[in-house]
Amino acid sequence: xxxxxxxxxxxxxRSGSTxxxxxxxxxxxxxxxxELFWYWKRRQMVPPSLCGCGHPLxxxxxxxxxxxxxxxxxxxxxxxxxxIFGLASSRRLPGLWWRGRSGRAAxxxxxxxxGELYEAIAEVSGASVVIDSSKQPGPALVVxxxxxxxxxxxxxxxxxxxxxxxxxTPKIDEVSPVxxxxxxxxxxxxxxxxxxxxxxxxxxxxxxxxxxxxxxxFESFVAAPQxxxxxxxxxxxxxxxxxxxxxxxTVRLSPSHTIAxxxxxxxxxxxxxxxxxxxxxELSAPERLAIVAVSAPLMRKFGYDLKSTNxx
Numbered sequence: 001x002x003x004x005x006x007x008x009x010x011x012x013x014r015s016g017s018t019x020x021x022x023x024x025x026x027x028x029x030x031x032x033x034x035e036l037f038w039y040w041k042r043r044q045m046v047p048p049s050l051c052g053c054g055h056p057l058x059x060x061x062x063x064x065x066x067x068x069x070x071x072x073x074x075x076x077x078x079x080x081x082x083x084i085f086g087l088a089s090s091r092r093l094p095g096l097w098w099r100g101r102s103g104r105a106a107x108x109x110x111x112x113x114x115g116e117l118y119e120a121i122a123e124v125s126g127a128s129v130v131i132d133s134s135k136q137p138g139p140a141l142v143v144x145x146x147x148x149x150x151x152x153x154x155x156x157x158x159x160x161x162x163x164x165x166x167x168x169t170p171k172i173d174e175v176s177p178v179x180x181x182x183x184x185x186x187x188x189x190x191x192x193x194x195x196x197x198x199x200x201x202x203x204x205x206x207x208x209x210x211x212x213x214x215x216x217x218f219e220s221f222v223a224a225p226q227x228x229x230x231x232x233x234x235x236x237x238x239x240x241x242x243x244x245x246x247x248x249x250t251v252r253l254s255p256s257h258t259i260a261x262x263x264x265x266x267x268x269x270x271x272x273x274x275x276x277x278x279x280x281x282e283l284s285a286p287e288r289l290a291i292v293a294v295s296a297p298l299m300r301k302f303g304y305d306l307k308s309t310n311x312x
Contacts, residue, residue: 011156014166034258037134052258070120073113087138090195137199165279173263
């Protein structure tokens with residue numbers, strides 16, 4: 001079997017990655033499977049987590065077919081599941097990067113199973129490109145080290161003030177409360193944004209093969225979605241399907257078999273690509289100042305205006 005092509009999206013939570021990846025996956029040769037990092041935990045949830053298609057994850061025909069083809073990768077020891085989740089810690093990033101740079105497997109127990117899952121997903125879906133929107137830099141470094149995976153990486157950025165404001169509010173999933181996203185504090189959200197961005201730019205970008213790392217701001221995608229979409233599909237190496245746009249910023253999406261992510265992934269087939277700038281009025285001046293004070297170096301690098309306030 002030829003190497004599976006994986007496009008891994010790295011970036012902060014609440015960055016718009018679920019919609020972003022769903023748009024990219026409208027090609028018949030591309031499948032978006034959501035945050036594969038959550039695969040093992042979500043299969044064990046009681047009540048069950050829902051797939052993007054609406055079925056309980058452990059009853060979804062797609063994921064059951066994947067599990068049949070990758071049984072050894074699906075049924076793993078709970079201790080390994082906990083070890084996998086340890087990859088989300090920013091403290092693990094330097095070690096993972098160094099292991100990959102020195103030619104050693106980064107967490108081989110996870111990498112071997114992850115590679116098997118990607119192969120099963122490609123086989124079941126019939127797609128030649130798998131989009132994984134796990135976002136965490138740690139798992140991205142594992143993906144970069146896999147011999148059987150042809151990996152590319154998209155760093156999806158978003159203004160940290162927008163990210164922090166979004167994390168202040170829980171996203172309730174009325175259909176499946178277990179899939180709701182809890183709120184976290186502004187301090188934690190700010191530190192997470194910085195750790196993830198540094199991990200993407202200083203570590204993932206350096207482990208990616210030449211020409212296989214691309215950064216794009218969600219704000220840029222929203223400003224010109226059709227143009228950015230065509231550029232991104234060229235990066236992925238797949239033809240653009242511009243017929244998915246039924247308006248300048250409106251798309252019609254096919255159902256997806258996504259794990260975790262924004263509850264809006266099951267919001268119907270018609271989606272508007274819009275920019276939420278509620279942070280301009282809903283964050284206090286001290287909150288905005290603190291976020292910028294911590295995030296200024298990366299904000300400058302990514303082109304965000306440090307002086308932007310609730311007045312514009």
